[in-house]
Amino acid sequence: MMPRNPHRQPQQASSTRALDVLDLMQDPQLRLADRPWMLRTASHLLLNPGDPYLQESFRNGVEERLYSAASSSDAFYANYPPLGAHLSGDLVVVKLPSHVLPMRIDALGRNLAVVGPTGSGKTSLVILLLAQLAPRARVIVIDRKRELRKLAGVPQLGAFWTVLHWLQLSLALLQPPPGIAVDVWVSEVVSLVARSYSLYASQRLLLETLLRVYRKHGGNATLKHWLAEVNAFEAGRGFREQGYKEAARAVLVDLLHSVPGLKFAQTNLLEILFSQPNGGVVIECDSLPVQHYSFMVSYFLRWLYTWRLHSRSYEPQIVLVLDDATIALEEARDREAPGGVSPLAESMFMGRGLGLGVLCATHSWSTTSTRIRHNTETMIICGAQGDDLRSLSTAMGLTPEQANSLRVLQRGEAVVYAPSTWPAAVKGSYPLVASQIDDVELQARARAFMSKVVIIEETDKSSDPKPQDNLTPQMLRFLHAAAFHALLSLTSLYRESSLDRTQGKSVLSALHALGLVVPHRVSSGKRGGHMYFIEVTEQGWLELEQRGFSRSPKPTKGGFLHNLAALALEHDGKKQNCKVHFEAQVNAVFVDVLWQFPDGRLEAYQIGLSNPRYEAEKLHELVQAGGVASVVLITKDKVFLKKVNALLKGGLSDEQEQKLTLRCLGDLLNCDRE
The missing domain is CATH 3.40.50.300 (P-loop containing nucleotide triphosphate hydrolases)
Structure with missing residues (x-):
């Protein structure tokens, strides 16, 4: 009789029972479904359990499957679908030994x-x-x-x-979804805020004040109106009710300042x-x-x-x-x-x-x-x-x-x-998916998406003083210096704003908390140190425009560091009496910055801050296209530079390598140009 335990030696059996055959067919370790002839043999054996030829054939097959299971180092050997199984789906997740899942x-x-x-x-x-x-x-x-x-x-x-x-999102927290009644959305918003910020005890206060907001402002209700109602809410004399009000107020203030898109x-x-x-x-x-x-x-x-x-x-x-x-x-x-x-x-x-x-x-x-x-x-x-x-x-x-x-x-x-x-x-x-990002294309898609968005701001302008009245003269001086002297490092901005280091740190921290500036750290490959440069945000520029200052145009469509490098290259190029062109084209290849010397020579600059492989391919195209005396890549840091160097290794001739120079962004910016 065949053993019920498939891990025992089948040679010890002298006859086969139908129940034993069924047990073996269902044993996942044996994976008999991977061998169609085994299934056919088992079917015949169920009909003729005493046939010695069928018993011997089935016994040999079981031995072979036992050996395969014992010799496999894959712990999931028994879990894989049979070879003939059909798996249907829309997305490919992983590749299995014999299937695609x-x-x-x-x-x-x-x-x-x-x-x-x-x-x-x-x-x-x-x-x-x-x-x-x-x-x-x-x-x-x-x-x-x-x-x-x-x-x-x-x-x-x-x-x-x-x-x-x-920060590009324009959201209206108090605006119900299309077709939803205001009272339904009021309950959802109050529950969402209370549970997200542990304001369970403040729910009654939040509900009452939000209902007042809708009664006063209707479809123009905003988060700022809600905060004003909470501030005006008359809590009882007890410390507990005052605490509920203060907790709700703190959350709404934080939301307004930290997530300005909800306003x-x-x-x-x-x-x-x-x-x-x-x-x-x-x-x-x-x-x-x-x-x-x-x-x-x-x-x-x-x-x-x-x-x-x-x-x-x-x-x-x-x-x-x-x-x-x-x-x-x-x-x-x-x-x-x-x-x-x-x-x-x-x-x-x-x-x-x-x-x-x-x-x-x-x-x-x-x-x-x-x-x-x-x-x-x-x-x-x-x-x-x-x-x-x-x-x-x-x-x-x-x-x-x-x-x-x-x-x-x-x-x-x-x-x-x-x-x-x-x-x-x-x-x-699973394979790694290749990706090549074009920052210019990304920005174009973002602009196309946001162009479809229609925004209605609050109609009550009296509750939104413009410009902000909480900016001190020191803060305004620093904000102005950061906006119109972008090439100055943080230490030089302190001097430009007539601030010592302690005052400067305090001013920078306050402006950053208000969302008006963002500091960027730049590493220097040559010196091994780092510097900070200050970006003025969209909200910061709005503050300056409200005070009569015009916004400086960006030389390229890239981000802050990309434009910072372009400004530095423009400054250095003009010192050498060169005509400086941004996002120019040389023999059907686009470059970020192009210097044209008085004698007609061209020097191309590529600013690479995101993808080493893409920058290496772009440099290869530039060098092979010709038309320029030299090509310079400005990289994010020394690590980025080494990655590009490794990708270029062996792909250029000696003459082409002589035309190519790699520099770190920190080395380009390590001297103040203003």
């Missing part, structure tokens, strides 16, 4: 988590998934590391993506954001505090949930992506929220039937909110160093050997549990 888009409505420590490849895998998803669904990415902008540079699929910074009365930005049938928008929130980040994500989800619930419209499929969301998803957020459930955790299971889903990338699964874990169907593990293997084993149905293998995953490998496609966790590999 897909996933259906509708599975994202039941949420997906990508887990792994820093450097494990989470972002690369998210880029692979989202690049495929954008043509088929609407994707909104909240990016805290400014890494997912690479989606806009993916060949053939990058055109589906727009990149915005959170508007009416805007159609969220309608445009969520109504498109496909494509993606990356919203970069690198400088947004964690608490406000959680609030903004919850606000987006609650606005969309309320809109779809009342309109009964569930198309298109919308996926909200939270990259590097570890802190926002922690269990501690639930404990801090009234009722023990954070708004973000609640929103992740409210939209399942409305075509809404969340994809979150986090460093740890064990510290993630229990409610979020219970409402996440698909899991992708890129690494589990430092994580609790028991929570992962429970969620994915892993054996101890499989759980231990999560700690030794290499970059480019992942363990995927996608029950909508295949009921067992499997291990596979």
